[in-house]
Amino acid sequence: MASEQQDTMEVPATGRSRHLADEILAEADIRINGDRPWDLRLHRKAALDEIVARHSLGLGETYMRGDWDVPALDQFFCRLLEADLPRHIKPWRNTWRILRCYLLNLQSRRRAFEVGERHYDLGNDFYEAMLDRRLTYSCGYWREAETLDQAQTGKLDLICRKLGLKPGMRLLDIGCGWGSLVGYAAEHYGVECVGVTVSREQSAYIDEHYGHLPITVHLQDYRGLKQPFDRIASVGMFEHVGRKNHRTFMQVARRCLKEDGLMLLHTIGKNLRRSTTDPWIDRYIFPNGDLPSAGQIGDAADRLLVCEDLHNFGSDYDKTLMAWHQNFEQSWPRFAEQYGQRFYRMWRYYLLSCAGAFRARHIQLWQWMFSDKLQGGIQRVS
Structure with missing residues (x-):
């Protein structure tokens, strides 16, 4: 029952300090624990660290676990991309993925x-x-x-x-x-x-x-x-x-x-x-x-x-x-x-x-x- 409550209970805005994620999302006019359809409702505070550290994988995996919700995910992502928030991703973090695409044939007959x-x-x-x-x-x-x-x-x-x-x-x-x-x-x-x-x-x-x-x-x-x-x-x-x-x-x-x-x-x-x-x-x-x-x-x-x-x-x-x-x-x-x-x-x-x-x-x-x-x-x- 505890995990089910975590999926629905929102972390109070007064119960946490301002996070780097607040600043990044604000560029897309997205608030953490705001009341608009595209605002992020946070259920686990530690998820913000994972999102900032692991970017797309962190965002998706924490959502799959129920660490946060957004009533209108489509609006949330439209705002993220229109504001070009992926630019915050450091190029060196993707070095291996880029080299992997160029050096390996990931779509070979075997795969x-x-x-x-x-x-x-x-x-x-x-x-x-x-x-x-x-x-x-x-x-x-x-x-x-x-x-x-x-x-x-x-x-x-x-x-x-x-x-x-x-x-x-x-x-x-x-x-x-x-x-x-x-x-x-x-x-x-x-x-x-x-x-x-x-x-x-x-x-x-x-x-x-x-x-x-x-x-x-x-x-x-x-x-x-x-x-x-x-x-x-x-x-x-x-x-x-x-x-x-x-x-x-x-x-x-x-x-x-x-x-x-x-x-x-x-x-x-x-x-x-x-x-x-x-x-x-x-x-x-x-x-x-x-x-x-x-x-x-x-x-x-x-x-x-x-x-x-x-x-x-x-x-x-x-x-x-x-x-x-x-x-x-x-x-x-x-x-x-x-x-x-x-x-x-x-x-x-x-x-x-x-x-x-x-x-x-x-x-x-x-x-x-x-x-x-x-x-x-x-x-x-x-």
Whole structure:
């Protein structure tokens, strides 16, 4: 019972001396034990030392333990990032993490299935409760949408129209998830589809739900792909490729793309080339993830593919994540006993911190259109 009380009892403002964390958070107009939705409610005083000392990991891990709460985590993180509070992180603290990214291939073939096992294989029933009806685990397109289902259908159709899909074409989906794109493209555009995934749960789901359509799914790493295709799409997978493999990915795409073929690359992106993955996200959510910068993507495609169009709708990911969070909260009682309170706090922190990051424009969502040669003639679709 004592630990439960700690999660709910606030440390009185008069019961502690002013801390360095007070000064840092004040730059983002965040108060410790304030009464606004984005203010931090402190339950354990020692957590402030851990947050200041360990930055992102300290902040996330103390939240997971219940050492502090914020009624509106999305607003909290939006303010943190808009005020550029990460600048307080000392560069030397990240020296090993930066060298590790540049010296080691954290996304090698040997490691390729790790993210599938740890993240995407949590359970299809869990993702069915959180996502839209097609289990589309990437940013929706909210231009003409009012619901999550409409936003995800709009995104899938946008991709199909950008690719100019026609009956008889063969579409490759690199990182096909639970099959939302291949299912939609096969049903509505009459194309034959091949998908690859590193998640056994996703592969089984596609076999079960799309067996009546011309769709083949392979449980494999993308680097083994060799078949020719008229069109290629990769939606929400390039974030797992890693900077040491960006060029390899583009070489595989070029190898598999027929003459006059097109590829759409849908990926989250970062603003700064020389930055690393948030350590909390890397440890608890997406192991070995590595968001690309626009420059890194351009370098990878150099002399292989031509960028015909670049579309940024990162602000739509804020809405998508908030919709996922709403579904997650509503369905949590079904999963509470299975996953436990620590998982609940971890997942809530993940969804709302990412929503705040997109709202602050700290990270982006891009759709790149590539062709196989130096020719224009692609009509922009929006």
